Amino acid sequence: MSLTRKRKKELRRLQNDATDLWEHQQELVGHAAGIAREAGRQLGNAGREQVFPVVQDAYKRNVAPTVDRGIKIGRHVVDDKVVPLVGGVVGSALSAWDVANAKRQGLTVSNGRIVKKKQGPGLGSIVAIVLGAAAAAGVLYAAWQALRADDELWVADDPLAAPDA
Numbered sequence: 001m002s003l004t005r006k007r008k009k010e011l012r013r014l015q016n017d018a019t020d021l022w023e024h025q026q027e028l029v030g031h032a033a034g035i036a037r038e039a040g041r042q043l044g045n046a047g048r049e050q051v052f053p054v055v056q057d058a059y060k061r062n063v064a065p066t067v068d069r070g071i072k073i074g075r076h077v078v079d080d081k082v083v084p085l086v087g088g089v090v091g092s093a094l095s096a097w098d099v100a101n102a103k104r105q106g107l108t109v110s111n112g113r114i115v116k117k118k119q120g121p122g123l124g125s126i127v128a129i130v131l132g133a134a135a136a137a138g139v140l141y142a143a144w145q146a147l148r149a150d151d152e153l154w155v156a157d158d159p160l161a162a163p164d165a
Helices: 005-104 123-149
Strands: 108-110 112-115
Touching: none
Parallel strands: none
Antiparallel strands: 108 112
């Protein structure tokens, strides 16, 4: 397909106009981006200087006391009502569990306390055995001391001779 010179010239002019328009649009978009950045910065400054102090003051005056009061009431309810109630229920359940385990193991329950069957010698028996063993050892030592042959205790029959000088 061949174009006339007139059409080619019109197309070049149209292409140049489109290129110029594109360049102007890029300039305009760049300028708009700069304005938007500056507007954002100014909006941030206004928010920090004007809006934030008002909101913070309103929060401190209206919301914070209500939240603090709610926290105090919640603590009171939990500490004074819920914890003792749950503690009592858990304590009763554990006591019942202990009694059931004691009965299963053949232990006796007396006044709510689990009493184990006595197994082996107690502390008093052990002390008595140790004292008896010590007394027996003392008697044996005294008998050995009395009955041992001690040659140094005997007196010699002949007098000692004087040493030769």
